[in-house]
Amino acid sequence: MEKIAIVPAYNEEKSLPAVLRALRADAPDFDVVVVNDGSTDGTSAAARAFAGVRVIDLPENIGIGGAVQTGFLYAREGGYGLAVQVDGDxxxxxxxxxxxxxxxxxxxxxxxIGSRFIEKAKFRGSAFRRAGIWVFQALNAVLLGQRITDSTSGFRAFNRRAIDILSRTYPDDYPEPEAIYILRRRGLTIVEVPVDMAGRAAGRSSIGFGHSLYYMVKVCLAIFVLLLRRDDRAG
Amino acid sequence: MDNVQIIRIQILAVIGSVLLIFFILELIRRRRLREEFSILWLAMGVVFLVLSLFRGLLDKFSYFIGIGYPPAALFLILIMGLMLILIHFSTAISELKETQKKLVQEIGLLKAGGAHSPAAPALRAYGLPGGPKAG
Structure with missing residues (x-):
């Protein structure tokens, strides 16, 4: 089975080389595609310095969701059977x-989904962030009937069927919690496994503190509308 | 309010409505406004023209929907019309964003020479690293 690591990156020239080096060392059987989401720094050059890494330079910044979806499109066209998402930060x-x-x-x-919360609470975000995570957990338990502890984790693996679905339908911003619902609505099986994550090497998270409330409202609305929609293929 | 004043405002309202309709038509003629966006504007112009030509209509309408003060009904019509137009704009912008996203993705994939690219079979044949595999 062909495997691919999708690495979305927006202005990550500082942290990207370490990610790509680690991918080469720890996941040598994976092809690597970096989706450079219209970065204004040297992200593209930093990625191209690695032979064998395929770089997709998006001409404009379209947001994390659109960038990751580009990776899914690439993986689908390439016929990959396994895709993992590894953030460039x-x-x-x-x-x-x-x-x-x-x-x-x-x-x-x-x-x-690679979860930070199943086993240990090594990761501790702000109180607001933790409250948001709790809301998603409750929402997942009620609406999915499944315990998903780390909805916002972008560290994920997908098979061909999931790649195919997400390459057609993927939210533009704050896509992670909603993507779970998109897949579950199609009857796909989702499991969580505990993983370790590092603190950020450089740069800032795509989710700033000030945007947390907008994040919560947007995601809840999106999930609500998704459940109302009879056919969520469009969009 | 005497009769002269009422006729004065009526004439002004008719002129205003006609000007709006002609302005919209002129924008379409010069291709500065697409027909799909003009329809709501034209409909509003026509509604105002009719209301200013037949003064009794607004009174009847406000009585019918239970508004005691007819000018308030005028504002209601105006605000509803503007809201319709603005919601239409929001959907149009959403469509544009979706189209733009797809184009950006497609351009990125084409530039990267993915499986979309005419060069993809050649890349595979040469076994270039990172090239997409055949599905």
């Missing part, structure tokens, strides 16, 4: 990839 540790890839490779899940 260094938060996701490539040596943890086997953990999230295993259920897909074993055929026991269509999508796998």
């Amino acid at each position: 260094g938060q996701h540790v490539p040596s943890e990839i086997p953990k999230i890839a295993a259920p897909v490779l074993a055929g026991t899940a269509d999508a796998v």
